[in-house]
Amino acid sequence: MTTYPTGESSRRLSESSLSVQRWRQDRGNGLSPQAFLQDINGEDLARFLGWFSIGLGITEVFAPGALARLLGVKKRPALFGFLGIREITAGIGILTVRRPGIWLWSRVGGDMMDLALLGLALAFARGTRGRVGAVTAAVAGVTALDLLCSEQLTDGVGRGGAIRTGRSIHVNRSPEEVYNFWKNCENFPRFMYHLESVRMAGDKRSHWVAKAPAGMKVEWDAETTQDIPNERIAWRSLEGSTVSNSGEVRFERGPSGRGTIVRVAVEYRTPAGPIGAAVAKLFGREPGQQIKQDLRRFKQLMEAGEILTTEGQPAGRARSTSLKFDASSRRSAHAKGAFERSEAFQKEERL
Amino acid sequence: MKANCWYGKHDVQVTQVPDAKIINRRDAVVKVTSTAICGSDLHLYNGFIPTMEKGDILGHEFMGEVVEVGPEVKNLRSGDRVVVGFPISCGNCFFCQKQMFSLCENSNPNAWIAQKLMGHSPAGLFGYTHMLGGFAGGQAEYVRVPFADVGTIKIPDGIDDEKVLFLSDIFPTGYMAAESCNIQPGDTIAVWGCGPVGQFAIASARLLGAERVIAIDRFPERLRMARSKSGAETINYEEADVYETLMDMTGGLGPDACIDAVGMEAHMPGLLGAYDRVKQAIMIETDRPAVLRQVILACRKGGTVSIPGVYGGFDDKIPLGALMNKALTIKTGQTHVQRYFRPLLERIQKGDIDPSFVVTHRLALEAAPEGYEMFLNKQDECIKVVLKPGMTTYH
Ligand SMILES: NC(=O)c1ccc[n+]([C@@H]2O[C@H](COP(=O)([O-])OP(=O)(O)OC[C@H]3O[C@@H](n4cnc5c(N)ncnc54)[C@H](O)[C@@H]3O)[C@@H](O)[C@H]2O)c1
Numbered sequence: 001m002t003t004y005p006t007g008e009s010s011r012r013l014s015e016s017s018l019s020v021q022r023w024r025q026d027r028g029n030g031l032s033p034q035a036f037l038q039d040i041n042g043e044d045l046a047r048f049l050g051w052f053s054i055g056l057g058i059t060e061v062f063a064p065g066a067l068a069r070l071l072g073v074k075k076r077p078a079l080f081g082f083l084g085i086r087e088i089t090a091g092i093g094i095l096t097v098r099r100p101g102i103w104l105w106s107r108v109g110g111d112m113m114d115l116a117l118l119g120l121a122l123a124f125a126r127g128t129r130g131r132v133g134a135v136t137a138a139v140a141g142v143t144a145l146d147l148l149c150s151e152q153l154t155d156g157v158g159r160g161g162a163i164r165t166g167r168s169i170h171v172n173r174s175p176e177e178v179y180n181f182w183k184n185c186e187n188f189p190r191f192m193y194h195l196e197s198v199r200m201a202g203d204k205r206s207h208w209v210a211k212a213p214a215g216m217k218v219e220w221d222a223e224t225t226q227d228i229p230n231e232r233i234a235w236r237s238l239e240g241s242t243v244s245n246s247g248e249v250r251f252e253r254g255p256s257g258r259g260t261i262v263r264v265a266v267e268y269r270t271p272a273g274p275i276g277a278a279v280a281k282l283f284g285r286e287p288g289q290q291i292k293q294d295l296r297r298f299k300q301l302m303e304a305g306e307i308l309t310t311e312g313q314p315a316g317r318a319r320s321t322s323l324k325f326d327a328s329s330r331r332s333a334h335a336k337g338a339f340e341r342s343e344a345f346q347k348e349e350r351l
Numbered sequence: 352m353k354a355n356c357w358y359g360k361h362d363v364q365v366t367q368v369p370d371a372k373i374i375n376r377r378d379a380v381v382k383v384t385s386t387a388i389c390g391s392d393l394h395l396y397n398g399f400i401p402t403m404e405k406g407d408i409l410g411h412e413f414m415g416e417v418v419e420v421g422p423e424v425k426n427l428r429s430g431d432r433v434v435v436g437f438p439i440s441c442g443n444c445f446f447c448q449k450q451m452f453s454l455c456e457n458s459n460p461n462a463w464i465a466q467k468l469m470g471h472s473p474a475g476l477f478g479y480t481h482m483l484g485g486f487a488g489g490q491a492e493y494v495r496v497p498f499a500d501v502g503t504i505k506i507p508d509g510i511d512d513e514k515v516l517f518l519s520d521i522f523p524t525g526y527m528a529a530e531s532c533n534i535q536p537g538d539t540i541a542v543w544g545c546g547p548v549g550q551f552a553i554a555s556a557r558l559l560g561a562e563r564v565i566a567i568d569r570f571p572e573r574l575r576m577a578r579s580k581s582g583a584e585t586i587n588y589e590e591a592d593v594y595e596t597l598m599d600m601t602g603g604l605g606p607d608a609c610i611d612a613v614g615m616e617a618h619m620p621g622l623l624g625a626y627d628r629v630k631q632a633i634m635i636e637t638d639r640p641a642v643l644r645q646v647i648l649a650c651r652k653g654g655t656v657s658i659p660g661v662y663g664g665f666d667d668k669i670p671l672g673a674l675m676n677k678a679l680t681i682k683t684g685q686t687h688v689q690r691y692f693r694p695l696l697e698r699i700q701k702g703d704i705d706p707s708f709v710v711t712h713r714l715a716l717e718a719a720p721e722g723y724e725m726f727l728n729k730q731d732e733c734i735k736v737v738l739k740p741g742m743t744t745y746h
């Protein structure tokens with residue numbers, strides 16, 4: 001197995017070190033690790049952590065003495081060798097697997113192990129405490145990155161087949177009020193921003209129009225399959241829909257009358273063809289995330305009576321909002337990005 | 352209109368920007384008559400709080416005249432004179448209903464960023480990072496005030512701006528910090544930091560009946576203000592060991608409650624200070640929690656640690672062992688400003704306190720960059736800067 005990056009992987013390496021450099025440069029402008037996390041996507045970060053793992057692992061296996069000196073702990077080649085192999089395995093896993101979430105979690109586990117060992121060293125070492133303390137802190141920093149990154153990447157779904165997801169939110173209104181608002185599905189586009197319109201077509205039927213990338217539209221018909229006032233509404237799309245989907249929303253009275261817990265569960269199935277692929281990526285990349293944001297806006301409508309935005313406010317730059325940080329600006333950018341990624345993804349598949 | 356915008360570390364500029372206008376139905380537009388620079392703004396100015404973007408309009412302490420209201424704002428009219436609280440709060444969510452306005456669920460459009468970092472998002476704030484909403488702030492000629500029906504208090508004519516301006520933040524902040532100490536007759540309260548927040552914490556501890564207040568800082572003029580305005584005893588931490596002095600003053604008991612009115616950029620000479628500086632610089636620690644450590648170690652057993660000082664992220668070497676074994680209570684948070692509007696305006700009207708005592712400098716809005724420099728470097732014994740849009744002469 002080669003330990004030096006070649007071809008494709010060396011491009012990746014230089015890219016990831018580039019983003020680290022950008023992170024450093026941006027510091028002058030008040031960016032910090034958190035801003036850095038927002039600035040890059042989970043996959044860039046995964047790549048960086050992947051290489052970090054391999055680098056650390058190689059050091060642990062091949063230079064345990066030097067590492068022990070650096071850390072200020074006793075030299076234990078067998079232990080370091082074990083830790084090193086764990087790091088390398090995790091690193092390779094992160095870099096080679098399309099869905100690196102699980103491998104990142106293994107890094108988190110590994111970090112915990114390192115922290116525990118360093119903690120022990122801290123307790124027993126004499127005279128080297130300062131150094132061990134500093135290294136513990138450094139590893140703790142990486143742990144924080146690992147945790148955030150794993151969270152970002154495990155929230156997706158597998159490719160192909162049905163996408164199942166769900167989320168819940170607390171709304172400080174009674175189940176009756178919440179149900180009544182939800183029952184009228186023509187309200188949905190007010191908080192589900194990927195929808196263009198929903199029209200009731202008879203008692204149980206409705207017609208849905210969703211926005212797809214590149215100005216495309218996706219339409220389908222749906223029917224209500226169950227409607228228990230103040231408790232549950234369920235629906236499914238009719239046969240022949242572009243996006244075959246079904247779902248339910250339940251309204252649970254909060255403990256001792258504290259508002260309502262709204263629980264949404266949805267399942268999508270997308271067909272073959274370019275539209276299908278685009279839609280799959282649009283809905284499928286982070287379906288849970290989308291529902292979470294929809295529910296957040298739903299809550300704002302129910303509680304505050306409006307969805308607060310900063311779009312259109314003054315600023316000392318061309319845009320009123322920040323493309324990098326503001327949810328509303330990111331929405332359009334994200335939809336576009338998801339589509340581009342899906343094309344790139346297909347190209348990669350063909351190679 | 353003119354507004355003071357952030358362009359990077361130690362770079363703010365007053366520039367021409369589009370006029371503030373109504374965007375949501377519960378908005379109002381306020382023509383700003385007075386606005387202040389806060390210690391919290393210095394954390395942004397020094398580049399320590401993430402998710403700022405070039406061109407963001409700063410400022411969260413401001414007041415003025417309502418010039419336009421959205422269709423859902425029923426309790427305000429054009430011409431009303433108002434102070435605006437710095438947290439943006441809907442008034443209807445679980446937290447607002449419990450008067451925890453700075454924890455509002457519905458005012459941060461970027462809640463997801465804050466949630467990643469902290470598990471949950473607090474309220475959106477004016478002019479204070481995109482993580483906390485990305486709202487344009489009030490160091491400007493005009494400002495848009497979301498949820499204006501909840502976020503403002505009307506001020507009768509005949510009271511000077513400077514007497515009521517600080518209802519927007521630092522007076523309630525100092526007051527809440529002192530209130531959190533649950534002050535009992537005979538209590539001694541120690542306050543780290545004699546900036547504007549510290550001054551109001553000291554004054555409020557007195558209002559709430561503390562027997563002794565001990566104020567800690569290193570700037571003679573700030574310590575002097577704490578002595579002369581609130582009758583505090585003072586410790587200059589560059590001249591004396593804070594822990595030893597506090598133990599000496601309290602016969603070894605320690606202060607009943609300790610207030611950290613310094614926050615994430617504590618100044619600390621010596622090795623531990625250098626340690627935090629290095630770690631903050633290479634970003635494995637976001638804050639320099641030197642004061643928080645001292646506060647925990649000095650506090651009386653079973654006492655209260657109250658933290659109005661702002662912290663941003665991850666901190667090391669916080670003596671949790673001391674916290675736990677000494678059975679301390681921690682109280683903290685961004686201030687629930689709206690909760691204190693009425694009671695504190697009444698105290699001002701009754702003459703219990705005149706908050707304008709902290710103001711040392713009055714500048715035109717255009718001089719905001721100089722104001723930031725002066726306040727940061729304590730030039731000319733600067734303690735609090737008020738900016739006046741429309742003031743014609745400055746300096
Ligand atoms: N919780 C809230 O809602 C809220 C509201 C406003 C301000 N704040 C925060 O309160 C803090 C103080 O604000 P301010 O406007 O008074 O700022 P400031 O910068 O004027 O005051 C800070 C003071 O702390 C002193 N200090 C620094 N290191 C110290 C040390 N080791 N020991 C003792 N004193 C030390 C400084 O000399 C200075 O006088 C800031 O962190 C600010 O962000 C919080």
Ligand SMILES: [Zn+2]
Nearest residue numbers: 389391412520
């Ligand atoms: Zn402030």
Ligand SMILES: [Zn+2]
Nearest residue numbers: 441444447455
């Ligand atoms: Zn609220």
